[in-house]
Amino acid sequence: MLTVESLTRAFGDTVVVDDVSFQVRPGRMTGFVGANGAGKTTTMRMMMGVLAPTSGRVLWDGHDVTAAERRRFGYMPEERGLYPRMAVADQLVYFARLHGMDAPSARARTADLLEHFGLSERAGDLLDTLSLGNQQRVQIAAALVHEPTALVLDEPFSGLDPLAVDSMVDLLRDEAGTLPVLFSSHQLDLVERLCDDLVVLSRGRVVASGSADALRGSARERHRVRLGGDAAWLRDVRGLTVLDADGPTALLELEDLAVAELVRLLTERADVLEVATVRQPLSEIFREVTR
Amino acid sequence: MSTDPSTRGMWRVVAQREASVQVRQKSFRWSTVISVLGVVLFVVGLHWFQGRDQDRTVAVVDAEAAAIVSSAADVARAADDRVSVESEQHDDVAAAEDAVRDGDADAALVLTTEGWEVVGDRDVDSTLSTSLSVAARSAALEANASAQDVDLAALESGAAVGERLLDPTADESGTRQAVSFVFVLLFFLTAIGFGMAIAGSVTQEKESRVVEILAAAVPIRQLLWGKIAANTVLAVGQVVLYAVAGVAALLATGQRGVLDVVGTPLLWYVLFFLVGFVALASLWSVAGSLASRQQDLQSTTLPAQLLVMGPYFLAVLGGEQLKTIFSMVPVVSSMMMPARMAETDVPWWQVAVALGGTVLAAIVLVRIGARVYERTLLRTGDKISYREALRLAE
Incomplete structure (x- = not known):
């Protein structure tokens, strides 16, 4: 388990990351969301030891992470970086070796990964002759090549077309396995599809964190109702709030009213065509907590 | 770290x-x-x-001159080991002078009524000229000495001047x-x-x-x-x-x-x-x-x-x-x-x-x-x- 504890980073007088704490649990994909400049990249760089924190700790299985342990993490930085004029396989082998693998295992693992990514035929090609999507695959491969113990991926989907995003999602699901995975993204629909846990950052602070289900559960339940006639009268009912009413349909948030009571109330006064619980999309949770 | x-x-x-x-x-x-x-x-x-070999040719018309040239070759080599001197036989003085004029020979060694003469076209290489005169002189001295029955070695004793350089690498x-x-x-x-x-x-x-x-x-x-x-x-x-x-x-x-x-x-x-x-x-x-x-x-x-x-x-x-x-x-x-x-x-x-x-x-x-x-x-x-x-x- 990868834990961040009271991590803080200031540049001069500006505090970019402020007392940030969260956990990345093994076998779970943790989405890291927040607006531009919220401090996601800075947090991730501190986790990877590329940037020194002003204060706070990064823990691995409960103790301060050592350099040797940190070297086994896989990292995909926000600003993509590989050697443009170096052969694809050569650089993957190089990265594996820098992470401490011996040369034969590095070569074997590189061959496996390239095959898995459908890039075996391009192994000897220079990186900059590959399409952007394929370069991105190599970038992910660079984070995976040394058989990491944890993954920290900064915006792994940015710059990908929808098809490439799909294959990247599948790939991450395959590769992540039992590892703790932290990935940041602007694309909340993607985070929604992929993540088990969520950490929401706003202006350098954690404003929400926990499992995606729990975060959804913490919001009040919403219901959509469709009636035989106009639904506007619901605005006058006590114990609920009408968020939106449009002809026969309305979106309600129950305050001190149980669902059964709502149904009874509705059937007394109108023809009820539909009463449905609305799952609140993460994008809404996000908007609320970062407001 | x-x-x-x-x-x-x-x-x-x-x-x-x-x-x-x-x-x-x-x-x-x-x-x-x-x-x-x-x-x-x-x-x-x-x-x-720095080290180009210098091959000198001297045109001669008789064996006596050829002998002087051959001992001049020793003198020249002693002065500079890259210089070699050889003689070339010609029929008469005019032919020898032609050889010099045409550049086939660097100089000619001919006997005149007043003694030996080194003939060059415009100039004669100083090493060559010096070694020829030294050789001719000592040949003449030797001949004169034996004609006068003089011990040449005794005559020359103490006359040799050696050379020693303080900075031989200069x-x-x-x-x-x-x-x-x-x-x-x-x-x-x-x-x-x-x-x-x-x-x-x-x-x-x-x-x-x-x-x-x-x-x-x-x-x-x-x-x-x-x-x-x-x-x-x-x-x-x-x-x-x-x-x-x-x-x-x-x-x-x-x-x-x-x-x-x-x-x-x-x-x-x-x-x-x-x-x-x-x-x-x-x-x-x-x-x-x-x-x-x-x-x-x-x-x-x-x-x-x-x-x-x-x-x-x-x-x-x-x-x-x-x-x-x-x-x-x-x-x-x-x-x-x-x-x-x-x-x-x-x-x-x-x-x-x-x-x-x-x-x-x-x-x-x-x-x-x-x-x-x-x-x-x-x-x-x-x-x-x-x-x-x-x-x-x-």
Whole structure:
């Protein structure tokens, strides 16, 4: 388990990351969301030891992470970086070796990964002759090549077309396995599809964190109702709030009213065509907590 | 971080990549080939200018003259072992003079009523002329002595004048100056070439952002050591290659004498290059890490370039005193001292000052360089000034 504890980073007088704490649990994909400049990249760089924190700790299985342990993490930085004029396989082998693998295992693992990514035929090609999507695959491969113990991926989907995003999602699901995975993204629909846990950052602070289900559960339940006639009268009912009413349909948030009571109330006064619980999309949770 | 044992040897992996990238580069291969050819051509040129064999032909019309020419050949060889003299028989004086006029013979030796005469076209080579007159004189003396029944040996006793030179290597001074220039030139070219390669490869990693992944994998110092190690090995390897090519060419052209004079400075040259290159290497890598794009390198490498270019001009244009002083200034001395050693004999303490100073400078520069490198490598965006870099390293 990868834990961040009271991590803080200031540049001069500006505090970019402020007392940030969260956990990345093994076998779970943790989405890291927040607006531009919220401090996601800075947090991730501190986790990877590329940037020194002003204060706070990064823990691995409960103790301060050592350099040797940190070297086994896989990292995909926000600003993509590989050697443009170096052969694809050569650089993957190089990265594996820098992470401490011996040369034969590095070569074997590189061959496996390239095959898995459908890039075996391009192994000897220079990186900059590959399409952007394929370069991105190599970038992910660079984070995976040394058989990491944890993954920290900064915006792994940015710059990908929808098809490439799909294959990247599948790939991450395959590769992540039992590892703790932290990935940041602007694309909340993607985070929604992929993540088990969520950490929401706003202006350098954690404003929400926990499992995606729990975060959804913490919001009040919403219901959509469709009636035989106009639904506007619901605005006058006590114990609920009408968020939106449009002809026969309305979106309600129950305050001190149980669902059964709502149904009874509705059937007394109108023809009820539909009463449905609305799952609140993460994008809404996000908007609320970062407001 | 640098105390972590699992990363201690990582500089070797870095060095391997660095070296293999360099060696695959066309510019590296060509500069090596061209420089080796240059060294060989230089040595051959040295041989041609300084040591060209001189074959002289003397036209004669009788056996007596031929005998004088043959003893003149001994005299000439004693004066200069590259000169050989041979006689060429002609039917009469007119034919002999024609041979001289046509350039087939360098001179003619003919007997007139007043004695022997050396006939040349416009002038006669002084060595040839002197040796012919000495030979003719002693032949005449010998003939006269036996005709008068005089003991020639007794007559000549005490008349011989020997020669002893206080500075027997002085006539090599031209060669030594030339060798000294070649030392400086190759030092300059190799140091600049590999220096720019170090700076360029650092900036390339910054520019392509790959440095972020590297920094997450290994301590930044290991990256620095790897780069310095790979380029030092390649650069020193190249200099050794030039030295071997030079020595081989000297031996092949029979210039063992030159080797006796410049052999020791050559060994010092390689040693000084090694130390000087390491001292400069940290400066080049800092230049690379201050730049954020390749275009910035022109200005960030300026201090290192000046440190290499300055001694180059000093060595070529500077006066004796200036050279003596600067050949003991740390780092600069690594270029100036071996050049001076090739040129003249340098007191051993000056060599010691030069070497010791540069070794110390290398240690200090590499330490400061590593700190600056660590603190600037991951800063992207703008070019960083040396002043700011030093402040960051405090």
